[in-house]
Amino acid sequence: MQLNKLVQFNRALSDPNRVRILAMLSSGPKNGLEIADALGLTPPTVTHHIKKLRDINLLTEKKEKNCIYFYIKESVLMHYANSITSTILKGGINTMEEEKNSLEARIKHFFTADGRLKNLPSQRKKKLWVLYFLAGKFVLGVKYSEKEVNESIKTFHEDYATIRREFIITGIMHRENGIYELNPKEIWEVIQ
Amino acid sequence: MQLNKLVQFNRALSDPNRVRILAMLSSGPKNGLEIADALGLTPPTVTHHIKKLRDINLLTEKKEKNCIYFYIKESVLMHYANSITSTILKGGINTMEEEKNSLEARIKHFFTADGRLKNLPSQRKKKLWVLYFLAGKFVLGVKYSEKEVNESIKTFHEDYATIRREFIITGIMHRENGIYELNPKEIWEVIQ
DNA sequence: TATCTAATTTGACAATAGTCTAATTATTAT
């Protein structure tokens, strides 16, 4: 995780009411007025807090009639929390500069001359690099059927099922009712 | 962990320079001027930040000539970070009220009528309660020899060695050059 | 269409926080 994200995450959890909101949501989705009511805040204040939590991807929302129900993304919370120690202690902050070499350069030897993926690396970090690259073939905001996802992956590798599954596991994509969609990059960074 | 502590911890890590300080210290102790220099800050500003980190027990300090060397307490950092998720997700925040019944009431059946400890409970939480109680027999700020610690524990139980060891493991006490001293209660709460 | 209801935006205000300079204290060295 980079310094910026770590600070932003901690800043988000540095207000009692925001932590209370997350705690509330952990027992089920709530809409804005419910939150305002439970915490004795006005709707604008809740909007203000929600914005900060949304900014770091801690929330999903679902519209229902004219209410917006907020859900906590527990996995994102966990990934942030779990990254704190390693980021600070394992020198993750100062070594960040070295990561600047391009993604393509790092993964090119996993591909054949004609651009096919030889095989998905087993080493975690390298596997992620390859997945990030493959994810670049999908467009943010576009919804894909499973078949479309498979087809796209197949242009790189036969075992589309494994890679499609990895997209979900890593948080690069999410699936809802059989429809696949890319997650914004900010999520990947968190999920690593 | 209680809401208050969680917020205070996150607030402490919500400034880039403070996170940088912790990251620096993770590779070894530094004194104030070194920190100021490395971060391009003035000494007063470093003092300001150090104070916040010290307030939540994230630092130890050691005087050497007329410098103060700051050390990061990695275990405390880890305990805080590891508590975030469980505190927020496992309902740890709303259930806090129930813990209000007194320590003595909770542990009295581990003691005989004449006040001796029957045995140290094996269940984590109960063991901690007993240890907290026994710790109450020592005075904050007073340094004790190992022998003194043993004697004091022996008035409650024969196996002073185990209990003395537990004092260290749990963070209730710390030892330096064979001298034992109680940690302030704030540490216990963190270490749990 | 008109009317609710829910959420957001805007603007204001007080409180807090990060930073600095200048002055002070405390410790070590001359």
Place this chain on the structure above:
DNA sequence: ATAATAATTAGACTATTGTCAAATTAGATA
């Protein structure tokens, strides 16, 4: 004792933040 070095305190300034009231937008319902 005096000078030097390191850390803290005090005070000031600006930027940020949490909060609210009022106005606005967006959806659903009548």
